[in-house]
Amino acid sequence: MKELKLMKGNEAFAEGTIRAGADAYFGYPITPQSEVLEYLMTVRPYETTGMVVLQAESEIAAINMVYGGACCGKRVLTSSSSPGISLKQEGISYLAGAELPCVILNVVRGGPGLGTIQPSQSDYFQSVKGGGHGDYKCIVLAPSSVQEMYDFPKLGFELAFKYRNPVLILSDGIIGQMMEKVYLDESTPRWTEEEIIKNNSDWATTGKTSDRERNIITSLILEAAIQEKHVIKLYEKYKVIEDNEIRYEKFQCDDAEYLFVAYGSSARVCQKSVQLLREKGIKAGLLRPITLSPYPKKAIKDLSKQVKSIVVVEMSMGQMVEDVMLSVECKIPVNHFGRTGGVIPSPNEVADFMMKKIKGE
């Protein structure tokens, strides 16, 4: 029996981590995601499931704590918002280089710099194109509801351990701060020490026993030829992820002649815009990528054979639009509608923009 609750996105995420069987959360306060740490410290899972919750001295310390916990084969995670995520990038690069599983939540706010605490989607490039130094990719999931904020820690851990890769959950201030209905499912128990050893002792630092060689976690490979091999191996893994893990959702696409592509809260805005346009007789539809990395290129390409043009809606000056353009290979017009700096596009202005483009303005 699923439990029904009214929760904020950040709270749902925090509850989701406990119920996903997380072993540890390491955080640092920053608006608009501080409710994650506040919720965990209020609920005190360390007294029930044994999950560690620790407020670190900085985002840098927090991501390195995640690195330490991940080295041990445990389910660990952190959360922050844009400026804090920038600080974590070195650590994320290390995690990717050392092939460590973990979950990182970014409740995006407007930038650059200290920017604004209002919602934004301007960290798309940072999330899907690397972010830290070196050749690597994170798996990036984009929740567009409070329910997905609850569901994605569990999905994130599954993917992170399946591929031994960091999973980034790219949310924003709207999804983090809003309240919606959430259905809470049964808790996944934390792994026992025996399960950790059984599942992960072929790579994790669980303590060298006489029946195995020592495990070393490092991202240091001094020889260029071996480093190249390592990176090629990472990219072969990313290819497998691309073949198996692309997720997206279509909304009113069956008969669509005009398509919105949007993720996260922009996709919610676009759903309303689709309704407004359909009330005026315009057959609009929406494709919402759920995985931003790997990106649903084929789904967009396929739809580009059906629709006349695409409008990409983002709370940024245009980042994901580049991936949409690459997907459609210049076959049909791709336009971008963006509000940035913490301004949220309204469903009406998005619909009006689509109308203008349809009329060829």
Place this chain on the structure above:
Amino acid sequence: MQDTLTTKDIIKPENLVYSKTKLLTDTPLSYCPGCGHGTANRLVMEVIDEMGIQSQTIGIAPVGCSVLAYNFMNIDMIQAAHGRAPAVATAVKRVFPDKYVFTYQGDGDLAAIGTSETIHACNRGENITIVFINNGIYGMTGGQMAPTTLPNMKASTCPYGRDVEIMGHPLKITELVAQLPGTYYVTRQAVHTPAAVRKAKKAIRKAIENQKLKKGLSFVEIVSNCNSGWKMTPNDSNKWMEENMFPEYPMGDIKVPSEI
């Protein structure tokens, strides 16, 4: 008795006075000949071997000369980002509270880029051991000024000597962390003479055994030479260390638990 022993004689069991601990691998150490790191690596591994805790120990070495420590130490090892070993160790210990966890860090790592992680891990009283090698210089990157470089001491980024007016003063981070309520045992040792080695080993053992007590962080500074970075022979560097480093960084316990 012959005047000189042949190799054949030396390897006879009755002539054996010392053997390499099995917790050191057969990989040749990459430290410069004459450097104290090799001895310090060995002491940590000997202690873990003697305590019989190989399967329960996780070591963390971040960036610096010790970055390749995982090649030498035959235990599960983590290589951490520059300065972040205390944060990594915090998590390892918190998710594995019954394991023994130590960091092995140099002065640039622990007292410059990682000052925040060092102080906060100490202040939280994490039940870990920090082994801190202080040789007053960045060795790995080729002899640049470190936070612990002595006044007027030359390094590649202070080629005319450290001018404290411009470059600040040596940071006595060990005295600093001893002030924090979270540290349980803080000591400063050296590994340049057999007597010093014996004392240092005792200190390391105590620092690791303390983890069982769960009373806070144990911190062992080892003042060491960097003969390459200081551009001296190993012998000269040890002499210089005694004359110049020890007055600034005096040997001995700084914080000793009242009840043991």
Place this chain on the structure above:
Amino acid sequence: MNEEIIIAGFGGQGVLSMGKILAYSGIMQDKEVSWMPSYGPEMRGGTANVTVIISDEKVSSPVLNEFDTAIILNQQSMDKFEKSVKTGGILIYDGNGITRHPKRKDITIYRIDAAEKAAETGVTKVFNMIVLGAYLKIKPIVKLENVINGIKKSLPERHHNLIPLNEKALKIGMENIYLVNIN
């Protein structure tokens, strides 16, 4: 049924919790709901607003620029949101501190002097429940018993003794709201 509401006023007037109680009540009637607050430093003594959507269908955009109902509790919010009411929609406001009253002819405007009535009860904290009662009189989208349950959910246990007072406040709101214009 699809009701899109903005509640806007000063921080401290209970704007956000009023929205939360509405959302809770909606859930108890098996409705889809969303509650999207303004957040951040602007709320510390400044203006606060919350968008609440209660619907039979899944909620699309939680952020809107036009509303079926605007509940406006200070002048800044009046300046900002009077124009955001859909034609044929409803504006409810508290006259306290309002210097420029709403003028639109294409919407229905009601007034509830909640600050004054709250002061009369002696407990100014029930201000937001008076406003909520007033709103429910005009738009009974949720049952009163569910609103009471919503209050229970959003109040910590130690404050449950205040529930009868809140119930009374809802009634005061229902009895004192009055029509200002007819569109």
